[in-house]
Amino acid sequence: MATFQEVAKIQSVEQKIRQTLFNRGLFARYRFEDVLTEDPHLKKIVAIAKKYAQTDATMLILGESGTGKELFAQSIHNYSSRRQEAFVAINCSALPGQLLESELFGYVGGAFTGARKEGKRGLFELAHNGTIFLDEIGDMDKELQSRLLRVLEEKQIRRIGSDSIIPVNVRVIAATNTDLWNESARGNFRLDLYYRLNVLTLKLPPLRERRSDVTVLARWLVRRYGEQYGKTPVELPEPVMVRLREHPWPGNIRELKNVMERIVLSSEQGVIDPDTVDLMLDKPAANPPPNPAADSDAFDLSGSLDSIKQRAATAVLAQEGNNIARAARRLQIDRNTLKKILRQ
Incomplete structure (x- = not known):
């Protein structure tokens, strides 16, 4: 014992x-x-x-x-x-x-x-x-x-x-x-x-599939950032919450954190309005850039071989969300080679 x-x-x-x-x-x-x-x-x-x-x-x-x-x-x-x-x-x-x-x-x-x-x-x-x-x-x-x-x-x-x-x-x-x-x-x-x-x-479901949680998380985040920055507590009236719930949140909770921090820092005496919220939200591009890899006719084949390779690598990287590892695998080269091509 x-x-x-x-x-x-x-x-x-x-x-x-x-x-x-x-x-x-x-x-x-x-x-x-x-x-x-x-x-x-x-x-x-x-x-x-x-x-x-x-x-x-x-x-x-x-x-x-x-x-x-x-x-x-x-x-x-x-x-x-x-x-x-x-x-x-x-x-x-x-x-x-x-x-x-x-x-x-x-x-x-x-x-x-x-x-x-x-x-x-x-x-x-x-x-x-x-x-x-x-x-x-x-x-x-x-x-x-x-x-x-x-x-x-x-x-x-x-x-x-x-x-x-x-x-x-x-x-x-x-x-x-x-x-x-x-x-x-x-x-x-x-x-x-x-x-x-x-x-x-x-x-785990994306934030756009659980809209009710936008309200819960937004209110918790404004309290947190208000305390962090010593700001007057921000009220989130229903018109503001409607704007937040309607947003697609492609970046999910990470994006919501960024937006709520902006709202807290830009608020005056704890007041925020829907128009200001619109300015804080990340907007997807209205006219996304053309995808040269999707249309061979639109792809620019002018210039040297190195410049063509660089444009092709840049296009693939964009399609893969700027993820170097996935782009390299798709091009069947290692990451260091891809980085070298992009720097040319």
């Missing part, structure tokens, strides 16, 4: 570990209580997410950009038995393949030029016993997808440049705003990895 001193020592060690994770930023801030909604469909999704949180199964969260995928991932972690352990998040589209590989799996000293002499632990090691959140998983390079698949299958990793195997106990939550099934059909995403990730699935 453990003595009181032994129990106190264990609790002290656990507290130091939790403090270390907090200092490193390896913790989840959000909980399900932070999901503000009156939408019945989203409430059902929250209820399902709470059930999923009680398991260690791999999960895939689907949704447009700005719908709150990381908020759900953090909430799931904090509702799970792993809540006292690390929560590690990384955006897979933010780093080139080799750098992302070293971040995920770590490396030994001297593994490559510029590597630390003492080596580095990867995020999977840091997330041991906790949760790792792989955002924008659809933008991960095919070669790196193979390594991730092996980790999911064998529950172990190997640092770059090392022959040693390191067992890891990590719950993986991935997220994407792309259709991975279609990406698999196009050869951009491994189908076997898709099935490994798609054990449990949550699909």
Whole structure:
């Protein structure tokens, strides 16, 4: 039987570990209580997410950009038995393949030029016993997808440049705003990895499909930004709310946050009118630029080969929402080559 001193020592060690994770930023801030909604469909999704949180199964969260995928991932972690352990998040589209590989799996000293002499632990090691959140998983390079698949299958990793195997106990939550099934059909995403990730699935609805939540979120945001900037509380009369609810919100909650911050900063004595709100809203282009890649006759083939390649790459990049990774995959070149073409 453990003595009181032994129990106190264990609790002290656990507290130091939790403090270390907090200092490193390896913790989840959000909980399900932070999901503000009156939408019945989203409430059902929250209820399902709470059930999923009680398991260690791999999960895939689907949704447009700005719908709150990381908020759900953090909430799931904090509702799970792993809540006292690390929560590690990384955006897979933010780093080139080799750098992302070293971040995920770590490396030994001297593994490559510029590597630390003492080596580095990867995020999977840091997330041991906790949760790792792989955002924008659809933008991960095919070669790196193979390594991730092996980790999911064998529950172990190997640092770059090392022959040693390191067992890891990590719950993986991935997220994407792309259709991975279609990406698999196009050869951009491994189908076997898709099935490994798609054990449990949550699909978050866009803000335009839950108009009632615009009211809830808008009122909460004006209070938050009012306190942040020391402004007089802003009233949102019904004519203003009508304008906000009618907006399509292509950027979802992220766009709503931006608009409400503008409204708070531009308000006078807490008063805002519908016309001012119209000025604050992001308007889609009335006449979008022509798509040269869609019409070969309209595409400009004048100039040097380099300039033609640059125009073609720019057109594809625009079609892919300025996402370098997706544009590079579509052109069947790597990201560095695409960036070089765009700089020509």
